[in-house]
Amino acid sequence: MRWRDKRRSSNIEDRRGRRGPRGRKRMGGGLMLLIILGLFLLMGKNPLNLLGLGGGSVPSPYESTTSSLPGSAQKDENAEFVSVILASTEDAWGTVFKRAGYQYKAPKLVLFNDTVSSACGMTSAATGPFYCPGDHKVYIDLGFFRELNRMGATGDFARAYVIAHEVGHHIQNLQGISMKIQELQRRVSKRQANRLSTLTELQADCYAGIWINNYEKQADILERGDIEEGIRAAASIGDDRMQRNAGQRINPDAFTHGSSRERAQWFKIGMKYGSLKKCDTFSTVR
């Protein structure tokens, strides 16, 4: 991808190289706790909820530490890259929404190390990148890019695809799809609920296709082989492939992300048509 000369996003929240609650200064931490306790007594409810930090987790007034760890240069190259890709999703979706008569509200993207606290609770990096509908943010530990290589999804477009997929979940959230599906899932069997999860994931793949379709027209970012990298990425993180890697027998009922073939197929549909209407993965269950 020709990404270096492209715009960076201002929606990156960098929480890397910062210590959590345990590492904070005694004075600052104590003062923060007192203020929170004071608010708690005054209002009779958890003030963290008002700050958007609720959800039962410990307050995390993160504090910076200067990082000079080996490998941080590589990390920052990855951070730069993520920032460009996030900006590209803002430009692409901004256009798609404008065309439909809406204004696009972009998500924030949080870079973290090891564990992160969000409106979705405490999450470990082992979960992989995720989108939290509760706070409209995408979360990623850049270590996941190494994992992606290990799964056979190599190249910069594979990494871009992962970000675009998570932003796809943000689009679903803006459309009210995420909420509708969650409601529906509470009323159906486990098997049907799994299928609905799969269809949600496939739609996010299709939305990743819409992103590149629209962005490429604006920015001319693709190089030879990029699309193949994206398709390979979609395929290599399919549930069947992951089950096989985990030494399990392939069981479509347990799929929540879709098979390799399905994922690659929906990414291609989004990329070909570049339109939301073509990404109705749920039409098969209506």
Ligand SMILES: [Zn+2]
């Ligand atoms: Zn997903």
